[in-house]
Amino acid sequence: MATTRQLNVNGRVYTTDADPETSLLFVLRDHLDLTGTKYGCGEGQCGACTVLIDGKARRSCITRLADAAQKQITTIEGLAKGDRLHPVQQAFLDEAAMQCAYCTSGMIMSAVSLLSVKAELSAAEISRSMEGNVCRCGTYVRIVAAVQKAAKVMQEPRQ
């Protein structure tokens, strides 16, 4: 009775029988056990659930499973290449851009999406673009610094 559906997450194909109306967030967390993506508000207001869908930052809590199938989804678990962290992940560590870190996955995914569109960003541009991500611990200044640092690293020629 249940129809199955394929979901491409972090380069791997998963099969799920979840209802197509289910939010992508719950499919990722409960069905695929990818719990790095967080629930924060359920209405797309806090950004904790941000994932990349075809490279763009999307709020997985208000994205239906049906709308995510057939697309390339990247979650926080899929960013690092083996042991090598993505420059944005490394920059968050370097700048100590977290306290409880519950918002961190969403912040990093939003920043990765942002940097894929524009390589050089002012602090004001980063703030404006990431207004939809909430850090209740208030580490915003450090997050902006981390995104700027990552931007710089990503522009350096590959060694």
Added chain:
Amino acid sequence: MSNDLDFQAGREPERYELTTPPRYCFEVDRREFFKFLGAGVLVVCVWKDARGMQESGSDKGARGQSLPKEIGAWLHIGEDGTVTAYTGKVEVGQNIRTSLTQGIAEELHVPVEKIQMVMGDTKLTSYDRGTFGSRTTPEMNLQLRKVASAARDILIGIAAAQWQVDRNRLVASEGKITDSANQRSVEYAALVKGKQFTETLPAEDPLIPATQWTVAGRSLPKVNGRDFVTGKHRYPSDQKLPDMLYGKILRPPSFGATLSSLDTHGAETIPGAIVVHDGNFVGVAAPSAEIASRAVSAIRAEWKSQPQISNKELFEYLRKNEEPAESGGSGPPGSLERSDSSGTAFRSETGSVDKALASADHRLQQAYTVAYIAHIPLEPRAALAQWSGDSVTVWTGTQRPFGVRAELAEAFRMPEERVRVLMPDTGSAYGGKHTGETAIEAARLARTAKRPVKLVWTREEEFTWAYFRPAGVIEVTSGMRKDGTIVAWDFHNYNSGAMGIRTFYDIENQRIQFHVTRTPLRQGSYRALAATANHFARESDMDELAFLVKMDPLEFRLKNLKNERLRAVFEAAAKKFGWGQTKAAGHGFGMGGGFEKGGNVATFVEVAVDRSTDDVKVLRMVTAFECGAIVNPDGLLNQIEGANIMGIGGALFEAIEFSNGRILNGRLSDYRVPRFSDVPVLETVLLDRKDVPSAGAGESSMVGVAPAIANAIFDATGVRLRSLPLVPNGLRIS
């Protein structure tokens, strides 16, 4: 009043921080420790008071089979050289996993990577009242440093015996004991192999003074940071067990509503759904969160509600509903108000306030209010409960794992030994996770389902069914001489709390009183507690008084302030801020500061008010902070910055709206929290007092924010705002 000393130590009774002692404290068998841990060195630290009670029983270096009952913290060095420290404190983002590790690394001379912290597990760690009130750094950091230092001494002793040399020529460093005379060294792991050493500490061993710290006192990144940037860390809401079900609770439509009829048939026909009905508790456990939600929606329930007041009548209500002085206050059934036995009014009087007021050159009478606000930890309450026979284990996010254990034991009428609570590092709390509602609900569902059940509250549930920072009314009557000397201070706080209620200015005649009142909403702890409200009223009033005698607010404060540590932060912040410099049109400068929980803070802000839109923006915030010897400077900066941002929310726009037992703005689209665009330029001056014991910092650093902003708005516009939040809808002047 009697508790002056407690006040000075920053330990005044605070009815919103629950501090019930454990009912029982059982013997710990040292053989059990080693059975669990394997061989090695074990050092336990006993609370000072408890030690006094046990003098007859165990001695330092006890070789008996029993360990003291009142263990504060303990540490084990295993045969592989791994150091494991155990503490009942928990990590909610304040980074104590890191700062406590630093303290141990410092005393034990081991690399940070060798140290593991086991935190907040009621089975493995010793009893702890909870992680609140900024007590971790002054208390637990000290305890763990003492056990680490004793462990180091034991290791030196073992090496000295092995080599048959004088222990004084041996040095501990980098996880090894070295005998420099003979150029030999041995790793801790090798020293403890196959041995069982126990040391019980009276906790008076000398510690390394802050001036000689090499690991502590320096910035250290979050010890397990990598787990967080890769999504690997499992928060309470991420916990899973095989065969686990998902829970969902049927909520009443309003506070205090009682069930008058219930039809669960619709839910029971949904495959996999297990309905649990027990009194007013109705919930569902199901194989997925979606099914659980669907089943709860299929339940038909009728509730009996009672009319209740709205936020529009709140302050009048608080002012008119004072409880008799000795009462603990009262609130809706099940609220913290009723369960908190320490909820007493507070009154302190020196000199003769009425006489001094009558003869003062200037008199000022003002009232200030603060709204209820929500904590909004980004991770809502979550719990995973599993029964095994008649014992239950619950993983949950709480600042009081032992308190939640007690709540579970009480709810299920069972002894605490059959309850284990574990606290994985949690997605923040800010004083908002002292209670165990979710743990109890998950455990109740799991008991009937006979399978593990996870329950994660929705954001709306977190807004509605947790508790709020208390609202309050504060009335201040003050008297002053022509030269700006304050001679009388009459300060009355209704409901918001006694924390930070004392004035630190030198005023000869003062009457300070906290009035317990009835409260329409369930209320509890919050970062900095009532210190924010009391500082807001006090520091706003200071500016109002300065204005009356046309004095500069900084000069006016310093004239009435002797405390050197406080003067130092005001002066340091003023210098960094450039107090007295010229400002742009529409801009205003303001300050606020004070002393709380061992931390001294002064906050200076610059605001810009756009009179065409009535928009208020905080542009710059300079904080000078001093909390004794600094353990982790960057961690401290992070806490201060975060407290400032959180403070901006409560100062400018955060407020809970409610009516008839319902929360009207209980979602993030309706309740504004500080975001990137609200962040001013933050500058922080840290004053490192290596001669003063380290105090916590997560709370005290925020108390100057609200009054500084209010004072700056007045400076910019001449409009005096006396209610928090100050500008929920911009600066609308009628």
